[in-house]
Amino acid sequence: MAGRAPLAGVRVADFTWVWAGPFCTLQLAHLGAEVIRVETATRPCVTRLLPPFADFEPGPNRSGYFNQYNQGKKSIALDLKRPEAIEAAQRLCAASDVVVENFAAGVMERMGLGWEVLRRLRADLIMIALSGYGATGPDSDKVSYGPAQVPLSGMSSVTGYRGFPPMHVGISYGDPTGGLHGAVAVLAALLHRARTGQGQYIDLSQWETSMAVLPEAICGWTMNGAAPERDGNRDAHMAPHGVFRAAGEDRWVALAVEDDAAWTRFAAAIGRPELASDPRWATAAARKQSEDELEEIVTAWTGARSPEEATATLQAAGVAAFTAATNRDLAEDPHLNARGFFVELPHPVVGTRKHVGVPWRMSESDCRVRGAAPCLGADTEQVLRDVCGYGAAEITRLREARALV
Amino acid sequence: MPAALDQLQVLEVGSGVAAAYGAKLLADLGAQVIKVEPPGGGDATRARGPFPGDVPHPEKSGLFLYLNANKRGITLDLTRPRGREVLERLAARADLLVHDVHPREMAGRGLDYERLSAMHPALVMTSIAPFGLGGPHAGYRGPDVVTWSAGGVAALNGEPTRPDLPPLKAFGDQSSFQAGLNAAIGSLGALFARLATGRGEHVEVCTQECLAAILELTFEFWPYCGLLASRLGAKPIQPLCFMECRDGWIFLCCVEEHQWKCLVDIMGKPEWASMELFADRLSRGANFDALQGFLQEWCREQSVHELYEAAQRRRVPLAPVSTMGDLLASPHLRARGFFAAIEHPVAGAVTVPGAPYKLSATPWTLRAPAPCLGQHTAEVLAEIGLDAAALAREAVV
Numbered sequence: 001m002a003g004r005a006p007l008a009g010v011r012v013a014d015f016t017w018v019w020a021g022p023f024c025t026l027q028l029a030h031l032g033a034e035v036i037r038v039e040t041a042t043r044p045c046v047t048r049l050l051p052p053f054a055d056f057e058p059g060p061n062r063s064g065y066f067n068q069y070n071q072g073k074k075s076i077a078l079d080l081k082r083p084e085a086i087e088a089a090q091r092l093c094a095a096s097d098v099v100v101e102n103f104a105a106g107v108m109e110r111m112g113l114g115w116e117v118l119r120r121l122r123a124d125l126i127m128i129a130l131s132g133y134g135a136t137g138p139d140s141d142k143v144s145y146g147p148a149q150v151p152l153s154g155m156s157s158v159t160g161y162r163g164f165p166p167m168h169v170g171i172s173y174g175d176p177t178g179g180l181h182g183a184v185a186v187l188a189a190l191l192h193r194a195r196t197g198q199g200q201y202i203d204l205s206q207w208e209t210s211m212a213v214l215p216e217a218i219c220g221w222t223m224n225g226a227a228p229e230r231d232g233n234r235d236a237h238m239a240p241h242g243v244f245r246a247a248g249e250d251r252w253v254a255l256a257v258e259d260d261a262a263w264t265r266f267a268a269a270i271g272r273p274e275l276a277s278d279p280r281w282a283t284a285a286a287r288k289q290s291e292d293e294l295e296e297i298v299t300a301w302t303g304a305r306s307p308e309e310a311t312a313t314l315q316a317a318g319v320a321a322f323t324a325a326t327n328r329d330l331a332e333d334p335h336l337n338a339r340g341f342f343v344e345l346p347h348p349v350v351g352t353r354k355h356v357g358v359p360w361r362m363s364e365s366d367c368r369v370r371g372a373a374p375c376l377g378a379d380t381e382q383v384l385r386d387v388c389g390y391g392a393a394e395i396t397r398l399r400e401a402r403a404l405v
Numbered sequence: 406m407p408a409a410l411d412q413l414q415v416l417e418v419g420s421g422v423a424a425a426y427g428a429k430l431l432a433d434l435g436a437q438v439i440k441v442e443p444p445g446g447g448d449a450t451r452a453r454g455p456f457p458g459d460v461p462h463p464e465k466s467g468l469f470l471y472l473n474a475n476k477r478g479i480t481l482d483l484t485r486p487r488g489r490e491v492l493e494r495l496a497a498r499a500d501l502l503v504h505d506v507h508p509r510e511m512a513g514r515g516l517d518y519e520r521l522s523a524m525h526p527a528l529v530m531t532s533i534a535p536f537g538l539g540g541p542h543a544g545y546r547g548p549d550v551v552t553w554s555a556g557g558v559a560a561l562n563g564e565p566t567r568p569d570l571p572p573l574k575a576f577g578d579q580s581s582f583q584a585g586l587n588a589a590i591g592s593l594g595a596l597f598a599r600l601a602t603g604r605g606e607h608v609e610v611c612t613q614e615c616l617a618a619i620l621e622l623t624f625e626f627w628p629y630c631g632l633l634a635s636r637l638g639a640k641p642i643q644p645l646c647f648m649e650c651r652d653g654w655i656f657l658c659c660v661e662e663h664q665w666k667c668l669v670d671i672m673g674k675p676e677w678a679s680m681e682l683f684a685d686r687l688s689r690g691a692n693f694d695a696l697q698g699f700l701q702e703w704c705r706e707q708s709v710h711e712l713y714e715a716a717q718r719r720r721v722p723l724a725p726v727s728t729m730g731d732l733l734a735s736p737h738l739r740a741r742g743f744f745a746a747i748e749h750p751v752a753g754a755v756t757v758p759g760a761p762y763k764l765s766a767t768p769w770t771l772r773a774p775a776p777c778l779g780q781h782t783a784e785v786l787a788e789i790g791l792d793a794a795a796l797a798r799e800a801v802v
Contacts, residue, residue: 005598006597006598047622052632053629053630054629055629064630068622068625139737142717142722145722151726157728157729165647166647170559171620173619181586182762187590191410192410207738208738208762211761215467221733222729222744223455223456224458232571232573233550252559252560252571253554254551254553254559258546315545325554325555325560326634327633330617330624330627334541341617353629354628363607364595
């Protein structure tokens with residue numbers, strides 16, 4: 001809808017890096033905040049240097065990784081090793097409602113941009129640090145990379161094929177989980193500030209946000225001293241439940257029979273109605289008992305048809321199923337395209353490319369991706385002039401001091 | 406200390422993880438949440454566990470107790486007209502109604518935004534659905550294994566050397582946790598907008614989209630390069646791999662060249678490490694078959710903790726593959742006070758994950774255990790001038 005943006009007039013100074021922090025500020029940009037990323041060409045964000053590069057041609061403004069998670073933001077180039085740049089960054093923070101950072105512990109303080117400094121520049125400031133281990137505690141100075149968060153959190157020890165080693169989950173899951181929790185905390189702090197005028201500091205540990213989504217495993221331990229064993233795609237209560245081979249090269253379909261009524265519908269849908277009344281399969285407990293054999297029955301059916309056909313047949317019968325979608329499947333998904341989920345906005349370097357949009361819709365407010373990701377430093381002059389209050393001569397002086405690279 | 410959201414009245418019609426986690430995020434920051442459960446069995450997570458001693462009991466599910474602390478709970482049969490009338494009266498004094506009732510069943514449960522909004526224009530209603538409320542697949546069903554696959558995450562995870570093994574989902578109902586997080590963000594956004602407009606609105610959260618939004622760098626390989634992302638692709642950079650030590654598993658993580666040099670030092674500069682095959686991160690990736698054997702042979706003699714600490718002293722981001730026991734025993738997490746103790750009248754003492762963030766002025770709090778089924782029905786109904794006993798005679802509560 002074309003109403004007002006929820007965070008219209010809220011400015012975010014974004015000192016983040018890689019994925020967790022930029023994913024946090026992306027949510028605020030979707031809601032209409034003016035998010036200003038502080039960057040430097042002397043050490044660009046890792047995601048600017050990683051593929052996929054548009055048409056395989058590397059370049060800091062050509063990465064799909066950066067361009068996905070920085071949509072709708074501005075970029076100011078400041079080399080924070082220069083004192084002139086630190087002063088500009090302080091002015092930016094003083095003119096911002098929210099400061100977001102995910103450097104290693106102590107980096108912002110050493111640059112003169114720590115909470116104790118910034119809160120004096122702006123009394124009602126909200127600042128959030130999204131770190132791997134959190135700002136306090138004996139491990140707070142440890143280094144954390146996205147891929148290492150999944151094993152650290154405990155997720156890997158319970159994820160994997162039965163009898164196989166611990167595994168990853170396919171993405172650096174601690175990053176988006178941390179970033180989304182960060183957005184929740186910032187929005188709650190903004191609501192509190194709107195009512196009371198009070199700002200605050202938020203210490204977010206990605207390790208802790210990753211454990212917040214593992215209660216089944218953690219409570220299994222605290223209650224019984226036992227963790228769930230790695231069991232592939234199976235579920236303790238539902239069967240069949242998994243990702244099954246379909247016709248075609250490396251094509252798979254996920255399906256779950258949620259209860260015994262769904263089993264009856266499933267049996268009819270695959271042309272084996274007799275399975276519904278067979279006591280070997282009629283109850284979830286019985287199906288769990290002979291799950292290997294059960295999965296052979298399922299695969300005999302899924303293996304003979306495409307995942308799309310299996311999905312259509314099962315969903316029409318009220319049984320949960322869907323293709324294990326690849327990136328191409330998603331980009332071409334008729335449902336997501338019909339919903340207008342994808343965003344294609346012009347970018348000065350890579351042109352118009354398909355990007356992922358906002359996973360929620362608002363019936364009244366203006367909530368959307370507001371623009372393509374910025375080129376590095378695209379908004380430097382505008383932000384220095386309109387936000388930090390520098391005149392043209394001062395901007396020239398900053399440029400000559402090599403602070404604006 | 407004040408709570409950030411203590412003025413907020415929330416009505417949750419949730420069964421499972423998604424709406425319950427979205428409402429929990431708000432409850433833990435002070436919101437007053439009333440959870441509506443169907444009479445009889447209540448929320449589905451009451452039957453899921455884990456349970457003490459593995460004995461199922463509707464008041465002892467660890468998952469339910471975690472998700473629903475800080476909430477009051479009532480029972481209400483929304484399939485009956487009288488139950489839907491009561492829901493309307495409760496919605497009339499709420500700021501936010503969050504639910505994850507399937508779109509096919511929403512109207513039959515009284516979750517009609519147009520109608521509720523006409524009566525109470527300031528209401529924010531947030532609907533979570535596996536495939537959203539509109540579009541050709543809106544009626545599709547989707548528990549976690551299905552949405553995790555539909556959102557493109559499952560296809561990214563597997564064992565590259567074993568194409569016969571299927572795409573693998575992550576442990577736990579992660580699809581619903583992601584949907585709940587997005588629901589909290591959309592809801593808070595709408596509540597912030599309401600400060601300026603005075604009007605509520607309908608927020609729609611699509612779980613499939615929540616997952617398609619977290620594919621790291623893989624989605625863009627198609628629009629940027631026309632390349633398929635696959636679970637079978639070998640990692641271009643190594644070591645980024647799991648290794649078995651003498652007392653558990655560790656994750657080796659050397660992204661930068663200097664990190665690899667530090668690890669080689671820690672290993673005592675073995676001769677094989679100077680082989681041309683392993684000269685840089687890309688060649689280590691290309692020759693991972695050979696590298697893996699050497700690394701595994703060395704790691705098997707190491708202790709996880711000693712290797713982790715030795716690497717971290719050199720700023721190399723290795724991490725242990727934490728078991729649940731490791732997490733509970735971590736001195737760091739203990740110093741931060743991460744785990745929280747719930748004292749529940751039926752389940753007794755239960756330790757659960759605690760604050761995911763520390764807000765200096767308005768901290769996360771644990772104020773009350775999860776409600777027993779229908780525990781607050783009489784209390785809440787009395788607040789809107791209704792007699793629970795009369796409704797119980799009509800089998801509505």
